[in-house]
Amino acid sequence: xxxTVNIDGVRYxxxxxxxxxxxxxxRERAGRTGTPIGCDTTNCxxxxxxxxxxxxxxxxxxxxxADGAEITTIQGLADGELHPLQRAFHEEHALQCGYCTPGxxxxxxxxxxxxxHPTEEQVRxxxxxxxxxxxxxxxxxxxxxxxxxxxxxxxxxxxxxAGVSA
Amino acid sequence: MTTIVEHEVGKARTRKEDARLITGQTNxxxxxxxxxxxxxAFLRSPYAHARITSVDVSAxxxxxxxxxxxxxxxxAGEQGSLPCAWPVTEDIVMPDHPPMAVDTVRYAxxxxxxxVARDRYAAADALESIDVxxxxxxxVLDMEAALEPGSPKVHEAGNKSFTWTxxxxxxxxxxxxxxxxxxxxYRQQRLIPSAMEPxxxxxxxxxxxxxxxxxxxxxxVLRVMLAVVTGIGEQNLRVxxxxxxxxFGSKLQVTAEEVLALLLARKLGRPVKWTESRSEGNVxxxxxxxxxxxIRVAASADGQLRxxxxxxxxxxxxxxxxxxxxxxxxxxxxxxxxxxxxxxxFNCTGVFTTKTPTDAYxxxxxxxxxxxxxxxxxxxxxxxxxxxxxxxxxxxxxHEEFPYTTIAGLTYDSGNYEAATAQARSLFxxxxxxxxxxxxxxxxxxxxxxxxxxxxxxxxxxxPSRILGSLAYGAGGWEHASVRVLPTGKxxxxxxxxxxxxxxxxxxxxIVADELGVPFEDVRVLHGDTQVSPKGMDTYGSRSLTVGGTxxxxxxxxxxxxxxxxxxxxxEVSPDDLEWAxxxxxxxxxxxxxxxxxxxxxxxxAAHNMPEGMEPSLxxxxxxxxxxxxxxxGTHLCAAEVDTETGAVKIRSYVAVDDVGVVVNPLIVDGQxxxxxxxxxxxxxxxxxxxxxxxxxVTATLADYLIPSAADLPAFTIARTTTPSTGNxxxxxxxxxxxxxxxxxxxxNAIVDALRPLGVSDxxxxxxxQRVWRAIQEASPASGPASGPASGxxxxxx
Numbered sequence: 001x002x003x004t005v006n007i008d009g010v011r012y013x014x015x016x017x018x019x020x021x022x023x024x025x026x027r028e029r030a031g032r033t034g035t036p037i038g039c040d041t042t043n044c045x046x047x048x049x050x051x052x053x054x055x056x057x058x059x060x061x062x063x064x065x066a067d068g069a070e071i072t073t074i075q076g077l078a079d080g081e082l083h084p085l086q087r088a089f090h091e092e093h094a095l096q097c098g099y100c101t102p103g104x105x106x107x108x109x110x111x112x113x114x115x116x117h118p119t120e121e122q123v124r125x126x127x128x129x130x131x132x133x134x135x136x137x138x139x140x141x142x143x144x145x146x147x148x149x150x151x152x153x154x155x156x157x158x159x160x161x162a163g164v165s166a
Numbered sequence: 167m168t169t170i171v172e173h174e175v176g177k178a179r180t181r182k183e184d185a186r187l188i189t190g191q192t193n194x195x196x197x198x199x200x201x202x203x204x205x206x207a208f209l210r211s212p213y214a215h216a217r218i219t220s221v222d223v224s225a226x227x228x229x230x231x232x233x234x235x236x237x238x239x240x241x242a243g244e245q246g247s248l249p250c251a252w253p254v255t256e257d258i259v260m261p262d263h264p265p266m267a268v269d270t271v272r273y274a275x276x277x278x279x280x281x282v283a284r285d286r287y288a289a290a291d292a293l294e295s296i297d298v299x300x301x302x303x304x305x306v307l308d309m310e311a312a313l314e315p316g317s318p319k320v321h322e323a324g325n326k327s328f329t330w331t332x333x334x335x336x337x338x339x340x341x342x343x344x345x346x347x348x349x350x351x352y353r354q355q356r357l358i359p360s361a362m363e364p365x366x367x368x369x370x371x372x373x374x375x376x377x378x379x380x381x382x383x384x385x386x387v388l389r390v391m392l393a394v395v396t397g398i399g400e401q402n403l404r405v406x407x408x409x410x411x412x413x414f415g416s417k418l419q420v421t422a423e424e425v426l427a428l429l430l431a432r433k434l435g436r437p438v439k440w441t442e443s444r445s446e447g448n449v450x451x452x453x454x455x456x457x458x459x460x461i462r463v464a465a466s467a468d469g470q471l472r473x474x475x476x477x478x479x480x481x482x483x484x485x486x487x488x489x490x491x492x493x494x495x496x497x498x499x500x501x502x503x504x505x506x507x508x509x510x511x512f513n514c515t516g517v518f519t520t521k522t523p524t525d526a527y528x529x530x531x532x533x534x535x536x537x538x539x540x541x542x543x544x545x546x547x548x549x550x551x552x553x554x555x556x557x558x559x560x561x562x563x564x565h566e567e568f569p570y571t572t573i574a575g576l577t578y579d580s581g582n583y584e585a586a587t588a589q590a591r592s593l594f595x596x597x598x599x600x601x602x603x604x605x606x607x608x609x610x611x612x613x614x615x616x617x618x619x620x621x622x623x624x625x626x627x628x629x630p631s632r633i634l635g636s637l638a639y640g641a642g643g644w645e646h647a648s649v650r651v652l653p654t655g656k657x658x659x660x661x662x663x664x665x666x667x668x669x670x671x672x673x674x675x676x677i678v679a680d681e682l683g684v685p686f687e688d689v690r691v692l693h694g695d696t697q698v699s700p701k702g703m704d705t706y707g708s709r710s711l712t713v714g715g716t717x718x719x720x721x722x723x724x725x726x727x728x729x730x731x732x733x734x735x736x737x738e739v740s741p742d743d744l745e746w747a748x749x750x751x752x753x754x755x756x757x758x759x760x761x762x763x764x765x766x767x768x769x770x771x772a773a774h775n776m777p778e779g780m781e782p783s784l785x786x787x788x789x790x791x792x793x794x795x796x797x798x799x800g801t802h803l804c805a806a807e808v809d810t811e812t813g814a815v816k817i818r819s820y821v822a823v824d825d826v827g828v829v830v831n832p833l834i835v836d837g838q839x840x841x842x843x844x845x846x847x848x849x850x851x852x853x854x855x856x857x858x859x860x861x862x863x864v865t866a867t868l869a870d871y872l873i874p875s876a877a878d879l880p881a882f883t884i885a886r887t888t889t890p891s892t893g894n895x896x897x898x899x900x901x902x903x904x905x906x907x908x909x910x911x912x913x914x915n916a917i918v919d920a921l922r923p924l925g926v927s928d929x930x931x932x933x934x935x936q937r938v939w940r941a942i943q944e945a946s947p948a949s950g951p952a953s954g955p956a957s958g959x960x961x962x963x964x
Contacts, residue, residue: 017287024286033197034190036411038362039444043868046362074190082188090184093833096841097667098187099362099411105188124876131868133362133412134667135837136844136905137876 003067007032008076016063023047023058025066026073034075035102038131045130048103049073055110057103057129074102077109084147085109094143096134104130108144117148174676174686175896178833181672182691183665186409193408195366195381196441203368204233206430206440207289208423209279209296210449211271214307214520214861215320216300218269218278225295226281231288234434235281235296238266241429246395248485249420251640252492254516258328261321261518263485265422265429271300272320272484273522274862275449277422282430282438305861309458309479309517320484320518327482327516328491332498334573335509340473344464348549350542354534355931356456356481356855357848358865359527360873363411364447369427370437377404380424383417384704385664387641389696391420391488392428407694410666414845415526416451417666418706419488423450448866453855454527456481457494459538461501469550469557473509474573476501476538482516483523490523491516492639496531496625496707499574503539504583504623504799505561510573520861526706528845529624529903533910536622540911541918541928544619548922554619554915555587555596562621569892576625578797582825583621585887590801590823593883599805599819607923615818616806616920620912623799626900627893628707631791644791645709646701647717649678649725651784653771655764656688659721662702663714664694668902669834670710674718676830677896681722682763683749701789708798708900711830716894717790724786725763731777732770732784733761796891796899800824802843802908806916810924813939815851815917822884822908827891827899835901839884842905848874849906850913852932921945 004013007030016025026032026049037059038046047058050072058071077083085105088094095101104127111118111126118126123144124137132140186192221237238245241264248263266277279296283289304318311317312325319325341347368379376398382388385405393400410417423440431438442450462475480494498512529536543561547554562583563570571577590596596617603615628634629643646662659678661670675689692698703713726746733751734741737759744751744760752760761769766784769775773782805818822839829835852872856865865871890897910931917933918926925945929938 019287027197028199028285032190033194034192036192036194036196036363037441038364039868041444041867041869044362044444074188078189086188089188090180093180093837095184095187096669096837097362097410097412098183098192099194101187102190120881124879128875128877131362131873131875133360133414133845133873134841136840136842136882137879138840138881139837141876141881 001064003064005066006070008073018062018064020063021059022061022063022066025063026058032073032075035073036099038099043131044100045107046100046103048106048130050106050110055107074105077105085143088143088147092139092143092146094135094139100130100132104132104140111144112148120145174679175828175830177676177831179672179676179686179831180833181669182675183669183671194363194411195368195379195408198368198379198439200368200370200437203437203439204282204284204434205286205289206427206438207281207286207293208277209293209298210446211267211274211276211278213271213300213302214274214305215303216271217303218267218271219299219301221279222297223279225297226292229292229295231284232292233282233284235279235292237279238264238268241266242268245425245429248422248425249391249395249488250486250490252489252638254330254491254495254638255328258491259321259323259326260486261323265425272520275522277426280426280430282434305520307519307521307857307861309481309519312517312519320520325518327486327518329513329515330495331513332574333511334575335473337473337475337509337511340509341464344472345467346465346546346549347462348542348546349462350545352459352461352538352541353930354455354457354459354537357454357527357853358448358855358871359414359416359451359454360871361412361414361416364442364444365417365421365423365451366441367424367427368437368439369431371431371435375402376428376431377406378424378428379406379408381410381417382407383410383413383664383666383706385694385696386662386702386704388420388424392425395425396428405696407664413666414528415454415530415706418526419452444868445866448871449522449863452487452525453483453522454524455534456524457534459534461538461542463542463546465546469546469552469560471505471507471561474502474507476512478514480514480516481521481524482518483521484518485523487523487525490525492637493524493526493530494534495637497535499576499625500532500535501539502573503536504563504581504621506563507573521857522863528842528906530707532624532903533846533907536620536907537911540620540622541915544915544919545927555591558619558621577794579794579892580889581623581797581799582887582889583799586799586823586825587621587801589885589887590803590821593823593885594803594819594821596803612809612811614808614810614920616808616916616918618804618806618912618914618916618919620802620908620915622802622908623797624903624907625795626708626798627712627792627796628709629795630793641703642791643703643713644789645703645714645717646787646789647714647721648787649718649721649785651725651763651767653768655684655767656690657682657684658690658692659718660692660699661714661718662699662704663710664702664704665710666705668705668710669831673711673830673834674715677715677718678722681719682725684763708902711898712796712891712894712900713790713792715896715898717788719895720788720790721786724788725784728784728786729763729766731780732766735775735777736761736766736769792893794893796827796893798824798826798899798901798904800904800908802912804912804916806913806920808917808920808938810942813935813942815933815938817847817880817913820880820882822882822905823887824884824901824904825887825889826901826904828888828897829886830898836884838901839905840882842903843882843909844874844879846906846909847879847913850910850931850933852878854932
């Protein structure tokens with residue numbers, strides 16, 4: 001099937017099998033290997049990307065469903081400088097092996113778009129669909145809280161991105 | 167010139183690794199695509215135990231996009247046997263373990279055929295057209311039943327692999343006339359390590375050389391073992407562990423998929439790639455733990471331990487993998503923990519079952535030991551009516567008694583259990599919580615409060631080679647490092663310790679910055695490629711910093727000594743007149759006169775004025791083999807609220823005070839502790855690899871095998887005491903496994919402590935609401951502490 005999809009600001013026109021998963025399209029056809037695969041049952045969230053500004057697990061989206069969509073992956077998040085969440089993950093040591101990190105950051109982008117000033121509990125609940133085996137989540141929660149509290153810049157960046165891609 | 171040089175060691179440096187990890191530039195094995203690369207898919211046995219009567223791959227060979235398809239018989243002559251490097255006894259049964267099954271399958275998930283195709287979809291499709299005929303055999307699923315005469319046999323030689331025993335002191339005397347004897351049986355459930363990155367392998371043949379990229383913890387060990395198994399010359403094998411997404415022991419392995427990828431690449435003469443799915447990984451990656459622990463303690467009336475008797479059954483699964491038999495034995499030296507006693511006996515029988523093989527999982531033997539001793543110490547305290555912290559204090563090795571040789575024969579070099587416990591007690595508000603607990607108990611509250619104690623130690627820094635040799639392990643425990651000072655004064659450090667999330671690039675840079683007086687930013691750490699880092703023993707057993715870090719320190723020391731001679735020539739003084747101060751060689755008494763490593767490096771590069779007989783380089787190599795293990799310790803306290811009506815457990819607060827010696831990077835150490843605690847809580851509350859009665863794993867996905875999410879865990883309060891290790895120049899002890907070792911018993915002790923007034927004395931792990939509720943229902947009505955039935959036989963107070 002023919003599709004047109006915008007990935008991290010680049011337009012792709014392609015012919016794909018209907019069963020091709022979006023995550024496989026991203027990784028193997030578009031070369032966006034920054035989005036990894038951690039499971040095959042949509043539990044881990046490692047493959048989370050933004051589709052039209054909303055987080056989706058790209059292993060549970062068919063590429064054909066993304067026809068006409070704007071996809072933002074971890075590789076398209078930094079706009080010249082790091083996104084406040086990327087910076088916060090680094091500063092709070094919110095990653096160890098880093099495998100869950102792309103999905104975790106993208107899920108957190110959407111979480112903060114929904115709720116710019118979450119409580120710790122809201123962050124924990126909001127990231128329930130993203131599994132990490134290294135950090136015990138403590139520093140991930142801190143990083144998201146830090147990004148949320150990072151003054152106007154964080155707000156602007158999060159809100160702005162949501163606005164652009166929505 | 168006087169400069170105040172700020173030490174790098176001890177600084178909370180953010181990590182160098184993060185730049186690529188937070189931007190999606192990471193180089194996972196599954197990201198690799200080589201020209202002409204084909205994809206491999208494996209067909210796996212749906213039976214736990216069956217004879218293979220035929221495998222027909224002819225239809226698969228005709229399928230669209232398929233390049234080749236093979237059965238085990240196609241590789242029978244060349245695939246060899248997967249290695250076990252730890253024959254723990256002379257009479258151990260070590261069955262042949264073909265990477266692809268030829269005539270019998272012994273666990274559901276064992277590989278029976280392989281397809282190589284143009285892409286992963288075509289390969290997966292073609293698996294469905296392979297026709298395998300099986301003659302099902304009876305599965306062997308229960309360790310105790312497996313040892314009964316008449317049990318179906320997993321292997322011709324029987325279901326017992328080995329029995330290994332250690333004894334010290336007069337156990338009979340210790341138990342004879344002991345006023346208190348307690349006996350318990352604990353079950354370490356089977357766990358799935360669940361690193362977030364599934365395994366992946368890429369193998370490329372070029373002429374007679376092979377390069378393998380693998381999501382492995384052990385590129386160096388893997389290279390040696392691939393050479394041994396396949397007969398391909400080691401000099402023609404290069405193994406690369408690119409970015410690796412966690413391991414926790416699961417990637418400390420030489421796998422069937424790695425061997426087969428190499429054989430397929432050789433057979434087809436083209437690069438092949440295999441990436442597992444999570445549900446494939448859950449059946450095929452080795453599992454962890456799975457032991458039945460019978461533990462007996464003898465104590466005096468005031469709770470002084472006299473003797474300890476441990477009898478283990480350890481499930482090997484269907485085959486012995488790389489270090490399978492040695493894992494339970496790493497616990498042999500840890501059951502006595504931080505306590506003094508007169509006698510100790512440890513006995514372990516390794517049992518074959520028709521399940522996925524077991525092997526290292528974070529902590530490897532030590533969490534099991536710590537769980538059993540810390541559980542029974544809490545029970546003993548309850549039995550005697552003594553506060554569990556007080557009971558531990560009566561028995562632990564006092565700070566002034568170090569170094570102390572334990573009943574298990576290890577010499578603990580240092581420790582301060584008093585300090586860690588005092589700090590934990592204070593941060594936890596121990597006395598307040600005890601008060602609240604008794605108030606709730608008195609009020610008959612439906613939600614009880616329990617306080618769990620875990621005062622652990624562990625042996626880290628695996629390992630002194632001579633000790634490994636005495637335990638019949640097939641290799642040494644040293645580590646290697648190289649330091650190269652570049653002409654511009656920048657430094658390349660090569661470490662044999664292969665990181666997969668631990669942050670070596672950052673921590674090693676801090677160490678080198680201090681040792682050579684160079685900026686943190688100027689150090690580049692290289693690892694994980696046998697061509698770049700030709701020597702190493704890799705990463706496991708909390709060994710990287712204590713062993714690998716010490717190798718780096720030694721290599722830096724050699725560079726410094728070389729630099730001294732060059733500096734002396736540059737300054738036209740005797741080397742004896744120089745001192746190393748503030749990160750440079752300067753003239754004693756005239757500190758204005760001095761040279762930095764960078765200046766010396768350029769002079770060495772130019773080589774115009776080298777000291778007589780000295781080669782123009784500022785490079786060095788060092789290999790370090792430790793004399794002893796290191797012994798981190800700590801006190802973890804857990805407060806759990808247990809809803810007696812629903813069985814739900816909520817961790818209300820968790821305090822961990824760890825003593826991991828000198829801390830190189832507190833940010834990294836905190837992260838290791840957080841993650842370790844979370845994994846231990848996973849075992850206590852959520853995780854279990856469960857099999858049905860036919861031997862199929864019913865927790866083959868992350869929907870069934872529950873690893874904790876952010877919403878399942880509390881925030882932890884962590885702190886540290888610092889008692890430097892005396893065994894290495896950095897004073898470090900290791901931290902990779904501490905949290906996991908300590909937290910499981912802390913949590914279960916808290917649950918049991920909450921329910922003891924209701925007559926509960928044990929809840930099997932994982933302590934799910936249903937199991938907690940059932941334990942409450944099965945307990946006898948409340949009649950005071952320590953009155954309930956134990957999971958084993960109740961100890962007799964005499």
